[in-house]
Amino acid sequence: MKKYAILLLTVFFLWSCTNNGPSGPNPDDFDREAILVNWADNIIIPSFTDLSEATDQLHTSAETFSASPTQQNLNTLRNSWENTYLAFQHVSMFEMGEAMQLRFRDNLNIYPTDTTEIKQNVSEGGYDLTLPSLNDSQGFPALDYLIHGLGDNDIEILSYYTTNIDAQNYRTYLTDLTLRIDTLTDQVLNSWTSGYRDEFVSNSGNGANSSLDMMVNDYIYYYEKHLRAGKIGIPAGVFSGSPLSSHVEAYYSEGFSKALFNEALSASINFFNGTHFEGEADGQSLDDYLDYLNTMKDGADLTSIINSQFQDAKNEAQTLNDNFAVQVESDNSLMLSTYDELQRNVVNLKVDMLQALNINVDYVDADGD
Secondary structure, three states: OHHHHHHHHHHHHHHHHHHOOOOOOOHHHOOHHHHHHHHHHHHHHHHHHHHHHHHHHHHHHHHHHHHOOOHHHHHHHHHHHHHHHHHHOOOOOOOOOHHHHHOHHHHHOOOOOOHHHHHHHHHHOOOOOOOHHHHHHOHHHHHHHHHHHOOOOHHHHHHHHHOOOOHHHHHHHHHHHHHHHHHHHHHHHHHHHHHHHHHHHHOOOOOOOOHHHHHHHHHHHHHHHHHHHHHHHHHHOOOOOOOOHHHOOOHHHOOOHHHHHHHHHHHHHHHHHOEOOOOOOEOOOHHHHHHHOOOEEOOEEHHHHHHHHHHHHHHHHOOOOOOHHHHHHHOHHHHHHHHHHHHHHHHHHHHHHHHHHOOOOOOOOOOOO
């Protein structure tokens, strides 16, 4: 009996150590609200404010060009498009609240754009840009086609807005697209500044519907599906088995796809580290959360691993041609190498980080990676 009692006490002690003993800091003890405040006030709202100013200028440039389709006004419109498209890279990951309800990203950046549908919309008129079926004939990719891809040179492009039988319709469609981009952006920004910010920050719990859990999932989803796959993997043929050069972002601009990728990667890095928009100051973010938990992987600090891998991907991308379509067609191995570097952080973020933060994945992964 004595031996049996000792055995029971030993089993109970081991069970207690395993289930109730100290196992490092508790994720729930971290000030999650501090992260949400930094994200909302120093990253998300300033990013949407910047985009709103850019979309307003884009629409103004489109109206000016529509009233007077000259080479100078076309150049100004193109510059506005580039500035706005770059600004969009800083908000594309934030599909929360109004942006989620509006399907903001789908309305602004589905590519490749449907050129046949664009021409049909122009010639027939009567289009309804609020229809999801027209997502691929509007937004930045559609504008790319309208200001870069209608002809082989600027003389041919300008003719669509001056002498073409549908010239007036082309001018109208152009301004309709820029107005919709501007309107949707203002709707999202107004939502953040008129109440949603406080709702977002106050929802600081640890459940699946908490702001932090949902935002982290949206962030990883964006990184995995839109940055890694959309900008690099799909054009490189990772999922199709053969390269698809026509599927690069900003295809018709012939030299802007790399700039968009670099901007998006920098925005993703800044979000992870809580870096203020257009600033150098850092606030509370995922790096601080992981550091608080002393999160390690293979004997190394997980925050350092993630940031180091971000830099490796950034360095690899510097070898790419400014025009990703040219890169795919000339030496696709460099695109695949960049994809591989991005993929390594999918594992770090989606598996190791989520496990440390006790956050479950809330989206379905169907691309076989």
